[in-house]
Amino acid sequence: xxxxxxxxxxxxxxxxxxxxxxxxxxxxxxxxxxxxxxxxxxxxxxxxxxxxxxxxxxxxxxxxxxxxxxxxxxxxxxxxxxxxxxxxxxxxxxxxxxxxxxxxxxxxxxxxxxxxxxxxxxxxxxxxxxxxxxxxxxxxxxxxxxxxxxxxxxxxxxxxxxxxxxxxxxxxxxxxxxxxxxxxxxxxxxxxxxxxxxxxxxxxxxxxxxxxxxxxxxxxxxxxxxxxxxxxxxxxxxxxxxxxxxxxxxxxxxxxxxxxxxxxxxxxxxxxxxxxxxxxxxxxxxxxxxxxxxxxxxxxxxxxxxxxxxxxxxxxxxxxxxxxxxxxxxxxxxxxxxxxxxxxxxxxxxxxxxxxxxxxxxxxxxxxxxxxxxxxxxxxxxxxxxxxxxxxxxxxxxxxxxxxxxxxxxx
Numbered sequence: 001x002x003x004x005x006x007x008x009x010x011x012x013x014x015x016x017x018x019x020x021x022x023x024x025x026x027x028x029x030x031x032x033x034x035x036x037x038x039x040x041x042x043x044x045x046x047x048x049x050x051x052x053x054x055x056x057x058x059x060x061x062x063x064x065x066x067x068x069x070x071x072x073x074x075x076x077x078x079x080x081x082x083x084x085x086x087x088x089x090x091x092x093x094x095x096x097x098x099x100x101x102x103x104x105x106x107x108x109x110x111x112x113x114x115x116x117x118x119x120x121x122x123x124x125x126x127x128x129x130x131x132x133x134x135x136x137x138x139x140x141x142x143x144x145x146x147x148x149x150x151x152x153x154x155x156x157x158x159x160x161x162x163x164x165x166x167x168x169x170x171x172x173x174x175x176x177x178x179x180x181x182x183x184x185x186x187x188x189x190x191x192x193x194x195x196x197x198x199x200x201x202x203x204x205x206x207x208x209x210x211x212x213x214x215x216x217x218x219x220x221x222x223x224x225x226x227x228x229x230x231x232x233x234x235x236x237x238x239x240x241x242x243x244x245x246x247x248x249x250x251x252x253x254x255x256x257x258x259x260x261x262x263x264x265x266x267x268x269x270x271x272x273x274x275x276x277x278x279x280x281x282x283x284x285x286x287x288x289x290x291x292x293x294x295x296x297x298x299x300x301x302x303x304x305x306x307x308x309x310x311x312x313x314x315x316x317x318x319x320x321x322x323x324x325x326x327x328x329x330x331x332x333x334x335x336x337x338x339x340x341x342x343x344x345x346x347x348x349x350x351x352x353x354x355x356x357x358x359x360x361x362x363x364x365x366x367x368x369x370x371x372x373x374x375x376x377x378x379x380x381x382x383x384x385x386x387x388x389x390x391x392x393x394x395x396x397x398x399x400x401x402x403x404x405x406x407x408x409x410x411x
Contacts, residue, residue, distance in 0.1 A: 002328075005062075008055050009326055015048040016324050023312060045308055048324070052332075052341075059328070094119065098134050105223045106216055108378025108387065149236040150342050151243040154299065154361035155397070159368055165201045166367040168400065172196040198261070202369030202394035203250050207234040208377075210386040227374070231391040243364070243397050244344045252397035255364065255405060256346055256354045262399045263407065268354075270409040275351040278306065278408060280313050280321060286358050287335050289406035294360040299331075300339045302356040302408075303347035310334060349410060356408035363404035370394035 022041045026033050033041060100116035112120070160166045173194040179187035209230050216223055239252070246254040253262045269289050272281030290298055302310065311322045323333045331338035337358070346354045370393050377388030399405055 005055060005058055005328060008051055008058065009328075012048050012051040012055065012324060013326055015044050015051065019044040019048070019311070020320065045311065049304055049308070052324075101134050102223065104376055105227065105374070105389075106387075108376045110378065149240045149243070150301075150340055151240065151361060151364055151397070152366065155243075155364040155366050156362050157366045157368065160200075160202065161369060161371065163369075165199050166365070166396075167197055167199040168365075169195055169197055198365075198398070198400045200365065200367040200396040200398060202367055202396045203252075204370070204392060204394050205235060205238060206390060206392045207231060207238075208388060208390045209234070210381055210384075210388045213385045213387055216387060227389055227391075228372075231372070231389070235391065235393065239395065239397075240342065241344045243366075244342060245346070246397075248398065252366075252395070253399070255357055255359065255399055256407065263402050263405050267402050267405055268407045268409045270352075270411045273409070273411050275411050276349050277309055277410070278313070278355060280315055282408065283310070283313075283321065283335055286356075286406045286408045287337065290358060290360070291403065294404050295337070297360045297362065298337055298358050299361065300334050300337055300356060300358050301345055302339065302341060303343065303345040304341050305347040305349075306345065306355050307332070307339065307341055309349070351410060353410050354407050355410060358406050358408070359399075360404040363401040364397060364399050366395060366397040368393070368395045 019041055022033070022037050022044070026037060096115070096119035100112060100119040103112055103116055104120070109117075158166055173192050175190040175193040176188075181187050209227075211226065211230075215226075242252040242254060244254045245256050246252040247257060248254075248259055248262065253259055255263060257263075258265045258268070267289070269286040270282070271285040272279050272283075287295065287298075307322065311320070313321045315321060321334050322339070325332050331340070333339060345356065349355060373392045375390040375392075377390065381388050
C-alpha cells in the first residue's frame, strides 16, 4: 500500500509540473492561454485533483485497516479466540449485552430470547423499540465520523450527555487601556468591559438505511461495522454541510454563515480580490487578518474550484502560491499554511461571494449530546428480504471566537 501511495503522489507531482509548464510557456511569450492550452490545462488539473482524492481515500483505508487490525488483535487477546466473549462489565459493556445487540442487528427485536431482552432492557428508551449501541460500536462510529468529516478532525469537541446545553462565558468587550495618572489616583472608571455567553443546544439528526438479509446472513463482515460505516457516511456528510453552511436554527451554525453569535461580517476579507476571483494580495490580506497566535494553528479551506484558481497565482518573486504535497503526512500548502478542500465550501465566483476561509479550527466547538441509537426494522422490509436500520444522534456546532476566523470574500 505504501508503494502504491508513493507512486500516486509521484504521478500527481508530474501532472502539476505539466500544468505549470503550460502556464510558463504562455507567460514567457507574454500572452494568455489559447483555447487549446486552456483545455489541456483544465484536463491536467482535473486529473491531478482526481489523484488527490484517490490518495486521500487510500490513506483513510490504510488508517482504517490499521485501526481494525489493532481492534481485532485486542479482542483476540482478550477473548482467547472467542469473539462473543470479552472482558465482562456492567450494562452496555457486559458480554450478555454485546451478544444481544448482535442478535438484534441480525434478527430484530422479535428474534431476541427472554434473556437477551432482559440484557437490553436497561438501555431501552421509555417509548420502547430503541437500543443504544454497545460502547465499542459507538467508539467505532465516532472514529469513522472523525475521518469522514473535515472539521471534526480539528474542532474542539464536547460530550454534553445529561445536560440541556453547552454554554461558555465570553469576554465580548475588553476594558479600555489603562490611564497614565498620579501616584494616588485610580484612573477613570471603565464602562466598556462586557461579558456574553455562547450556548449550544444539540439538534437531532437521523437517517434510515436498508441492508440485504442475504448480505447480513452470509457476509464475513461484522454486521456492526457494516451498519456503522454506512451510517457514519450519511451522518458525516450532513454534519459537514452544517458546520460549513448551516443556519444555526435547529442545526449547527456554519462558518460561511454571517452571524453575530458566530462569525460577523467584520471578519470578511475582500481587500485585494477582484469581483470574479482571488488574488495574491487578497490571500495575503486574509492570512494577516489573523493574529500571530492563530496563524500558527491556522489552515485554509477552499472548494477544489477555488484551489484550481489559486494554483495559477504567483507571489511577487514569481513563485506559485500553491504547493501540492509530495510525501505522506504533508498537506498542500498556500502561503506557508496547510490547505484543506471540501465540496461544501461556496464556489460561486461572483461579486460579494464567500469563496474560502482561513481558521484556527480549535475555536469551532462541537457539542455531542446523544449516543448513537439504532432502531431495527425487521418486518417492514420483509417482502424485499431486507432489514432496515434507523440511526439517531444529537449534535450542535458553532464558531465561538470570531478573531480565529477570516472569510475570503470577493470584491
